[in-house]
Amino acid sequence: MAQPNEVDEATIRQLLAAFEVAMADCNAADRSVDAVSGSTPWHGEAAVRYMQELQNWRGGLAQVRNGLEQLRAAMTQHLQVSGNAEQESASHAKWYQP
Secondary structure, three states, rough: OOOOOOOOHHHHHHHHHHHHHHHHHHHHHHHHHHHHHOOOOOHHHHHHHHHHHHHHHHHHHHHHHHHHHHHHHHHHHHHHHHHHHHHHHHHHHHHHOO
């Protein structure tokens, strides 16, 4: 069982699954905004400002996706490194057993 300041493999795997769900939600939101942006029935200054704000929102969403991807990559790397360290420790422990 993990201590309060430790993260175990199961927790990391749950976190990675949550990242996948969050990324799917981001992609679904982006597709919805894309569909709405193509169906703007009005023209003129209001339409131009609306489209600009949608682009700003999508830029923010791209930053969120980038952050999620960086966190996912870091957690995946941590999982691999800790798994390798655990495997190596177990290997060394077997060498010392009588």
